[in-house]
Amino acid sequence: MRYLVIGSKGQLGKAFCEHLEKRQENYLAFGREELDVTDFDKVRKILKEIRPDIVLNCSAYNLVDKAEVEFEKALAVNSFGPRNLALVCRELGAFLVHYSTDYVFDGKKEVLYTEENSPNPLNKYGYSKWLGEKEIISVMENKFLVLRTSWVYGKGTQNFLYKLTKWAEESEYLKIACDEFSVPTSTKTIVEVTLKAIQSGLIGLYHLVNTDYASRYEWAKKFFKLRGVRIFIYPSYSADFKLLAPRPRWSSMSNLKICKELGIEIKDWQSELKKFILES
Secondary structure, three states: OEEEEEOOOOHHHHHHHHHHHHOOOEEEEEOOOOOOOOOHHHHHHHHHHHOOOEEEEOOOOOOOOHHHOOHHHHHHHHHHHHHHHHHHHHHHOOEEEEEEEHHHOOOOOOOOEOOOOOOOOOOHHHHHHHHHHHHHHHHHOOOEEEEEEOOEEOOOOOOHHHHHHHHHHHOOEEEEEOOOEEOOEEHHHHHHHHHHHHHOOOOEEEEOOOEOOEEHHHHHHHHHHHHOOOOEEEEEOHHHHOOOOOOOOEOOEOOHHHHHHHOOOOOEHHHHHHHHHHHO
């Protein structure tokens, strides 16, 4: 079986490459410079040349605030890009795995979101990701996985934990939102569950997150405690930061469906965070 990792320079793409390398799997990996998902002709040419069995689309425009003013760029990568991949994968008979986000929801629920809940994104980033989901589902029929995840962290700089580390080096104290809730999820969890889902023949849309949920404030406190870093964290409100893009206050998702389908238990976010720090 041949895997193709698209978006291999990002933290999730890197995690897949590292894992597939350890397992001595047959895979190829492309960053945006080698394979721009917004270029249909390039996508078709490269995929026809390498004939992958599984395409892992880790590419994404994930600059949430910038998407408010660069919506065309977000739309190109998060919506039209997945459609290009879906069209070519359907032509070649390849299986497509794509990653979406909890930001497709508006945060008005007060219980965990499930796959049966209807999306209603608050910002343009979330809207572009939702459109990408719909493109894949409409084109691929029954040879796809769309996996929604949230607050992803791993090796790399495009995540909240890296930002926390940098902020702590530059400030005496930090202000972190205590009224924004979701599920911190490690790239390791995403990679392992994704590959198990592929091996099990799972298809459709699922939520792939660690178990339980937290506020950004709780997440930051736990992160610094586990690392033995003493810094004062002031619990603030999201509105204090005056960010360009509105965020859902509550976007915590349930992983019950994918756990039931695969017969597994996914670790809670605190256990996974501890393991990540010990292995870093």
